[in-house]
Amino acid sequence: MSDLLDTRIAELLADPQWHGHPLRDALAELYQRYGEHAHALERLTRIADRYQNAERERGMGYADRYERQLRQLTRLLRISDRYQKSLQELNDELREQSERDELTGLYNRRYMYGRIEAELQRLARGGEPFCIALGDVDHFKRINDGWGHGAGDEALRLVACTLEGRIRASDLCARWGGEEFLLLMPQTTLTGALTLVESLREALKVLTPEPDGTLPPMTMSFGVAQAHAGQTLTQLLAGADRAMYGAKRAGRDRVAVDA
Numbered sequence: 576m577s578d579l580l581d582t583r584i585a586e587l588l589a590d591p592q593w594h595g596h597p598l599r600d601a602l603a604e605l606y607q608r609y610g611e612h613a614h615a616l617e618r619l620t621r622i623a624d625r626y627q628n629a630e631r632e633r634g635m636g637y638a639d640r641y642e643r644q645l646r647q648l649t650r651l652l653r654i655s656d657r658y659q660k661s662l663q664e665l666n667d668e669l670r671e672q673s674e675r676d677e678l679t680g681l682y683n684r685r686y687m688y689g690r691i692e693a694e695l696q697r698l699a700r701g702g703e704p705f706c707i708a709l710g711d712v713d714h715f716k717r718i719n720d721g722w723g724h725g726a727g728d729e730a731l732r733l734v735a736c737t738l739e740g741r742i743r744a745s746d747l748c749a750r751w752g753g754e755e756f757l758l759l760m761p762q763t764t765l766t767g768a769l770t771l772v773e774s775l776r777e778a779l780k781v782l783t784p785e786p787d788g789t790l791p792p793m794t795m796s797f798g799v800a801q802a803h804a805g806q807t808l809t810q811l812l813a814g815a816d817r818a819m820y821g822a823k824r825a826g827r828d829r830v831a832v833d834a
């Protein structure tokens with residue numbers, strides 16, 4: 576039955592003026608039967624469709640079915656690969672974040688502890704000499720107090736960038752805390768370390784933290800210590816710290832060695 580006729584009959588049956596008409600009840604019954612038949616026909620068609628699909632499936636050769644399953648499996652594998660890749664990326668990102676200082680992007684103290692410890696173990700097994708240097712920005716408090724914390728942060732980022740940009744790929748630079756930075760120089764003798772740290776000190780002197788030059792030039796004091804076989808991490812760090820405070824006491828803007 577067309578949709579139009581369907582609507583027309585439904586309207587006639589609903590219209591009160593035909594209530595009591597001798598043909599109305601017959602039409603209503605016919606209409607209901609028609610609805611039931613249409614519903615039954617629809618169900619039969621659905622069953623026939625399913626049967627046809629099942630037949631087609633049975634008629635498919637093993638090779639076709641195998642091909643289809645393989646395609647489904649490949650699709651699943653691709654999805655799982657993508658999922659694993661994003662998990663791996665997330666993992667790498669989290670690890671990277673846990674090793675880095677938020678302000679400067681340099682390695683943090685925790686990461687550096689592990690690296691220095693590993694170098695000490697290498698040295699104890701007869702590895703090559705290595706050095707560390709602890710650097711502290713001179714009179715940094717003045718920058719914070721005079722130009723605000725934001726300018727202080729910017730100055731620290733500039734120092735980090737300068738140090739990081741001038742060391743060798745095998746050297747490591749970390750923000751030790753506050754305005755302190757630590758350098759790890761593997762396979763480096765004391766003479767080599769002093770040459771590098773001196774050049775860093777010189778490079779820092781010419782830094783002007785803001786483009787308009789409103790901040791005073793910055794200087795840093797460094798303490799350098801060479802690691803000895805059998806030394807503990809705490810002993811080595813204490814040596815660099817002593818030397819750095821020696822440099823401060825001697826007038827700042829200099830490099831001192833742990834005797």
Ligand SMILES: Nc1nc2c(ncn2[C@@H]2O[C@H](COP(=O)(O)OP(=O)(O)OP(=O)(O)O)[C@@H](O)[C@H]2O)c(=O)[nH]1
Nearest residue numbers: 711712713714715716717719724725727728753754
């Ligand atoms: N803006 C900023 N300031 C920091 C940060 N961490 C530490 N400081 C500041 O660094 C300053 C360190 O001051 P001090 O330890 O007195 O040393 P100093 O002024 O550098 O003087 P000397 O080390 O003796 O040359 C303090 O004012 C701290 O608040 C930071 O992440 N951002």
